Amino acid sequence: MRLSAGHDIAIVREALRLEREAAARYTDHPAASSDPRLVTYWESLRRNEAAHRALLEGWLRRHGEDPGAEPPPRPGLTAAALDPDAAGRHPLEDAGADVVPGHAGDLAALRGDYEFEDEAVAIYGHFAYQAEDRELMELFKELARSESGHRNGLRRVIRTVQDPETAVVLFCPLCGWDIDFGPHPAEGAEGKCRMCPGRFALRLDDGGDWTLERRKP
Numbered sequence: 001m002r003l004s005a006g007h008d009i010a011i012v013r014e015a016l017r018l019e020r021e022a023a024a025r026y027t028d029h030p031a032a033s034s035d036p037r038l039v040t041y042w043e044s045l046r047r048n049e050a051a052h053r054a055l056l057e058g059w060l061r062r063h064g065e066d067p068g069a070e071p072p073p074r075p076g077l078t079a080a081a082l083d084p085d086a087a088g089r090h091p092l093e094d095a096g097a098d099v100v101p102g103h104a105g106d107l108a109a110l111r112g113d114y115e116f117e118d119e120a121v122a123i124y125g126h127f128a129y130q131a132e133d134r135e136l137m138e139l140f141k142e143l144a145r146s147e148s149g150h151r152n153g154l155r156r157v158i159r160t161v162q163d164p165e166t167a168v169v170l171f172c173p174l175c176g177w178d179i180d181f182g183p184h185p186a187e188g189a190e191g192k193c194r195m196c197p198g199r200f201a202l203r204l205d206d207g208g209d210w211t212l213e214r215r216k217p
Contacts, residue, residue: 103161178192187203
C-alpha cells in the first residue's frame with residue numbers, strides 16, 4: 001500500500017536525521033581513537049554517509065523542501081516500530097570480546113556503530129517499500145545496500161580488533177606517525193617511532209585502553 005507524498009517527505013527527513021547522526025558518530029569516534037587503522041576506516045564511513053546526506057538533501061530540494069529543517073525523531077519511523085519482530089536485523093555475534101586487552105573504548109564504539117547500521121538497514125528497507133515516489137524508492141534501496149556494507153565491514157573490523165594476532169598500532173603522540181608494537185604485546189612493551197625521536201611504553205589506562213608513556217631518548 002502506497003502512502004502520501006507528505007509521508008515521502010517525512011521519511012526523507014527521518015533518513016536525513018539518521019545520516020546526520022551517522023556523520024557525528026564517524027567524526028567523534030576517530031577523534032577519540034589512537035589506532036590509525038580505525039581512524040582511517042571511520043573517516044571512510046563518514047565520507048560515505050556525507051554522500052548519502054547529499055542525495056537526500058537533493059531529493060528534498062527538488063521537491064521544494066528546505067533540507068536544513070531538523071524536526072524531532074518520529075516514534076513510528078524507528079527500527080523497533082517498523083520491524084517489531086526484528087526480522088530484518090542481524091545481531092552481532094561478539095564472542096571473545098574481552099580476550100584481547102587494550103581496545104575497550106574502540107570496541108565499544110564499533111559495537112555501537114554496528115547496532116546503528118543494522119537498524120539503518122532495516123529502516124531504509126521499510127522506507128523503500130513505503131515510498132510513493134519511484135526515484136525515492138530506488139534511493140532507499142541503494143542506501144539499504146550501502147548500510148548493509150557498513151554493517152558487514154564493522155563486523156569484520158570488530159573481529160580483527162579482537163584477534164590476538166592483530167598487531168597493536170598506535171599514533172605517535174609526538175609526531176603523529178604510527179608505532180607498531182606487534183601482536184599480543186605485554187604492558188610495558190617499548191616502541192620507537194620511525195619518524196621522530198619518540199620512545200614510548202605501552203600502558204593500560206583505567207578504561208581498559210592502550211596508552212603511551214613517553215620514555216627518555
